[in-house]
Amino acid sequence: MNILLIHGPNLQLLGRRQPEIYGSQTLEDINSHLREIASQRSVDLKTFQDNSEGAIASFIGDNIDWADGVIINPAAYTHTSVAIRDALSAVNLPVIEIHLSNVHTRESFRQHSYISPIAVGVICGFGAHGYDLALDAMIQILQTSD
Numbered sequence: 245m246n247i248l249l250i251h252g253p254n255l256q257l258l259g260r261r262q263p264e265i266y267g268s269q270t271l272e273d274i275n276s277h278l279r280e281i282a283s284q285r286s287v288d289l290k291t292f293q294d295n296s297e298g299a300i301a302s303f304i305g306d307n308i309d310w311a312d313g314v315i316i317n318p319a320a321y322t323h324t325s326v327a328i329r330d331a332l333s334a335v336n337l338p339v340i341e342i343h344l345s346n347v348h349t350r351e352s353f354r355q356h357s358y359i360s361p362i363a364v365g366v367i368c369g370f371g372a373h374g375y376d377l378a379l380d381a382m383i384q385i386l387q388t389s390d
């Protein structure tokens with residue numbers, strides 16, 4: 245089982261970026277914790293972070309033959325990116341959208357997502373723990389689709 249874990253713009257600053265909203269864990273804390281859980285569950289996890297939309301779209305397309313599912317925090321591109329949505333649709337894999345914060349309690353521009361309509365599900369508001377929930381949900385989705 246091969247799963248992509250993709251982080252969008254500014255998430256490389258986790259731990260220092262508005263910790264009252266996004267928590268104190270760094271991106272490496274989140275990635276290494278998820279890698280550990282993934283290996284315990286015999287899942288191959290590939291992690292990726294980039295600040296540019298094109299690099300994220302390319303990474304998704306480049307993994308069309310490797311990945312079985314995609315967990316993505318598109319960050320600000322959630323609210324703007326047709327290109328990332330199209331890349332996800334193109335590879336035709338189950339997608340889980342995740343946000344650390346509860347975007348629905350925040351500014352109105354964060355309440356529209358280009359990604360949600362093509363996602364199997366959306367997790368938001370649980371901080372870093374949301375990634376554990378997303379991985380668990382993706383494993384379940386892939387096990388039942390076998």
Ligand code: DQA
Binds near residue numbers: 253254321343354
């Ligand atoms: C975010 C929410 C987005 O609105 C914001 O642009 C981010 C992070 C989150 O994880 O809560 O960069 O995706």
